[in-house]
Amino acid sequence: MAIISEEIGDIFSAPPKSILIHACNARGAWGSGVAVAFKQKYPYAFRKYNARCLSPPTGSKISIKQHQANVVGTTLLIPPPKATNQRQVSKTPHYIACLFTSLDYGKRVSPPEEILKNTGNALKDLAKQVAEIRELREEMGNCHAVRINSGRFGVDWQKTKAVLQGGDLDITVVRPEGEDKADEAGGKLEQPPAKGEKAKGKTLPTGINTRGCNGRASIRASAESSFEKQMRGVKRKVGKDPDDGDEHREDMQGQALARTHPGIAKRRKKMDLDR
Numbered sequence: 001m002a003i004i005s006e007e008i009g010d011i012f013s014a015p016p017k018s019i020l021i022h023a024c025n026a027r028g029a030w031g032s033g034v035a036v037a038f039k040q041k042y043p044y045a046f047r048k049y050n051a052r053c054l055s056p057p058t059g060s061k062i063s064i065k066q067h068q069a070n071v072v073g074t075t076l077l078i079p080p081p082k083a084t085n086q087r088q089v090s091k092t093p094h095y096i097a098c099l100f101t102s103l104d105y106g107k108r109v110s111p112p113e114e115i116l117k118n119t120g121n122a123l124k125d126l127a128k129q130v131a132e133i134r135e136l137r138e139e140m141g142n143c144h145a146v147r148i149n150s151g152r153f154g155v156d157w158q159k160t161k162a163v164l165q166g167g168d169l170d171i172t173v174v175r176p177e178g179e180d181k182a183d184e185a186g187g188k189l190e191q192p193p194a195k196g197e198k199a200k201g202k203t204l205p206t207g208i209n210t211r212g213c214n215g216r217a218s219i220r221a222s223a224e225s226s227f228e229k230q231m232r233g234v235k236r237k238v239g240k241d242p243d244d245g246d247e248h249r250e251d252m253q254g255q256a257l258a259r260t261h262p263g264i265a266k267r268r269k270k271m272d273l274d275r
């Protein structure tokens with residue numbers, strides 16, 4: 001049984017080479033919650049995540065929807081970029097673990113039972129990859145996570161925590177200040193704003209984070225009303241990463257995609273423009 005310890009703080013202050021864990025949809029969007037902060041701080045990681053969601057394996061003839069369904073229950077573990085200078089090393093020193101726990105997001109987010117099952121599978125996949133990297137004696141720190149699935153995905157945190165405890169990885173769960181109080185009151189505070197995101201200063205009504213569909217839909221509706229606004233800000237902030245050696249390869253994939261899968265290429269292009 002894994003040790004899941006909890007503390008208040010900022011996940012992005014974890015020591016260099018730590019593994020930062022967050023939950024993702026398989027559609028290629030980091031549109032709200034802590035994902036927005038990940039996108040701002042690790043733009044290269046967003047590009048890799050987005051490419052994983054929108055690019056079926058080379059040579060595969062499966063549809064993009066089938067590919068995304070296959071991705072659910074796995075983890076994309078993104079290593080820190082191979083830095084060409086010291087400044088870049090200290091700016092982005094973390095492994096980013098994207099746990100695909102829901103196929104979709106918004107009103108189509110997967111039901112809690114599915115999210116929990118996917119979380120267990122994704123966790124196993126992560127544990128396997130971590131073991132492989134450690135075997136190669138690559139420098140790798142400990143696991144840090146936010147309270148995954150408990151925000152936009154609307155799953156009771158204690159249920160996700162039980163799944164993490166049943167896994168093989170010890171994890172330090174970092175939560176923003178104020179989150180506990182909301183839990184004790186039976187309600188849920190508005191997500192803390194990501195850097196550059198305007199604070200809304202509003203508290204969701206007590207009980208909105210109850211685990212039913214309506215609770216999730218309400219959270220989503222609230223999140224989506226400011227979605228476009230958020231993304232406009234993020235688009236301006238997500239810059240090119242000088243150490244993103246794979247960017248060219250991904251662009252080339254895009255060109256090849258336009259020939260072989262015009263529909264997918266169009267969708268990728270739209271994502272790039274929107275975000």
Ligand SMILES: Nc1ncnc2c1ncn2[C@@H]1O[C@H](COP(=O)(O)OP(=O)(O)OC[C@H]2O[C@H](OP(=O)(O)O)[C@H](O)[C@@H]2O)[C@@H](O)[C@H]1O
Pocket residue numbers: 010011022023024025029030031032033034035037105106146147148149150151152153154155175176179191192193194195223
């Ligand atoms: N800036 C910040 N710093 C530190 N902690 C922060 C934070 N913002 C929120 N938290 C906390 O982080 C935990 C998880 O809450 P989240 O709502 O983020 O994630 P989740 O795992 O429920 O859902 C995943 C989907 O949410 C996204 O949005 P989209 O679907 O794209 O729209 C993704 O893309 C996925 O798909 C909660 O404890 C929040 O208090």
